[in-house]
Amino acid sequence: MGSQVSSDEMSVRAGQGSDEVLVSQAVWDYLAAAERPWLLDFQHKQGMSAGIIRRGERGGCCAVRLQPVGGSRLSGVTDAPVSSEARKAFIDLCRCARKEMSKQEGGSKRKRTLLPCVGVLEPKGEGNPLHAQPPPPQPRRSQRQQQQKFRKAAEEEACSMFHEVAHRKDCGMASHSEAEDNTSCSICMGDIVEKTTLEKCGHSFCRSCLDQAFKVKRACPVCRLVYGQLIGNQPANGTMIVERDPYLQLPGHEGYGCICIIYSFPSGSQALEHPNPGVRYPGTDRVAYLPDSPEGNRVLGLLRRAFEQRLTFTIGTSMTTGFQNVITWNDIHHKTSIWGGPRCFGYPDPTYLVRVTEELREKGITAD
Known part of the structure; x- marks a missing residue:
């Protein structure tokens, strides 16, 4: 490389x-x-x-x-x-x-x-290119007010998200105790046969039902907590390069620089794990952005692990062009634009770092 x-x-x-x-x-x-x-x-x-x-x-x-x-x-x-x-x-x-x-x-x-700045118009970082333009210049006073507004909104949204997570944990603990008293399997909806309880989350199922579910995905069918390490089918010949720009500040993260992630894949042939083994796929280059803040660097570490486990991309049909046998995103949201907000998959987006952390957790990628 x-x-x-x-x-x-x-x-x-x-x-x-x-x-x-x-x-x-x-x-x-x-x-x-x-x-x-x-x-x-x-x-x-x-x-x-x-x-x-x-x-x-x-x-x-x-x-x-x-x-x-x-x-x-x-x-x-x-x-x-x-x-x-x-x-x-x-x-x-x-x-x-x-x-x-x-x-x-x-x-x-x-x-x-110099920095690529691209927005998209559909989920998962896939979309038609839309070159986002920076907002018009504003007086210094209004810029400070806008920064304060972004920070306040981020604090409120983050607080709300953390309360929601805490509420889920409380409900989960209660549901665990109720599950112990319940003799029905949430997969087949019948009485549990050869009861098998998952160690981490405490949910119980029929042994045969759980074995079949784990053949599809090694995660709890109720809470989606991953057991073991997921390995995806992302092409193995890609690279993930990280560069930092201390002068570029993302809207909503003023005071910090920008982390630029460059994903690059050359052309290749699909392997047995892909939809059409032996069929060629074209190469591609993708760029994503994170704030160079403590939280942004924490998410960067999680994204690196996801890339190493080949979970970031897959091969399939592009939602943008409809072309088949191409490299596409694999359900981990990336910010592919600097400006434009959530609609253009850019910033500001106060809850993005919390949301992408949850998406990574569902794939077994955590900070623990």
Whole structure:
């Protein structure tokens, strides 16, 4: 897999192959502008051409391939490897473009330009691309008032959620005691035969009913508490790269920087665990955002474990395009936009960190 080469931004990094570089769409557009012959100069000096071979599904980044051009000393070689010097020269070119962009745009505005910012219009992070625009500038006083409003709403919503969780636990404890007195199985709704009680949650079932339920999912059929470690069917050749931007603040989490999660998958063939073994699926790149706060870093650790257990993605039919045999999200919500609120799967969203923690808990991913 490629190694990370950008310092504090996701503007450029090595791709899946030795001839690929993953570049943010903003940097590539700047390089390819007609009035800037940077790519032609690179081609003349290195004897290499650069062109897009794959765009990220959400338009935030693109894969650029380097290859010899006609007339160069490598043009007659089939599948000639790209030298480390040529690849390094292209990465340096991207960095120069990034610096030029920073001079022209400056400060926080530059950060927003370089970072992919995409919204979506349907659940689970799947949706048609919608490039979210930052809110119009407001007077300082109104911004402070809005920040206070976000924080107050977050505190109220979080408090409400925690009270609800506590209430569930209280009800669960009561239901456990009632379950002990109840002789019926909640799976078959008949009298319990060969009573089997789950150790963690205390719910009881028929042995045969529980065995059949665990063949589908090793979780309590009543409270969904997971037993054992779930392993998903996410393609095994993906990468999860984390980068931090201390200057970008997510709405509702002012005072903290931004955590950028880059998921990248090359093309491949489906395995036996997938819907259509042997059938090819296309590669994809996804970007998600978390606040760089203590709570955001805690959720990041849980998301990393989910990725390692191959639970974040699966292969199926895209709810966005209707295409089959593609990589899709797997019921763990991600914020794929910086702005726009819950409707665009962005921020502010005061209860998001609590909700995604609950989703991960249902898959057996907890902080314990």
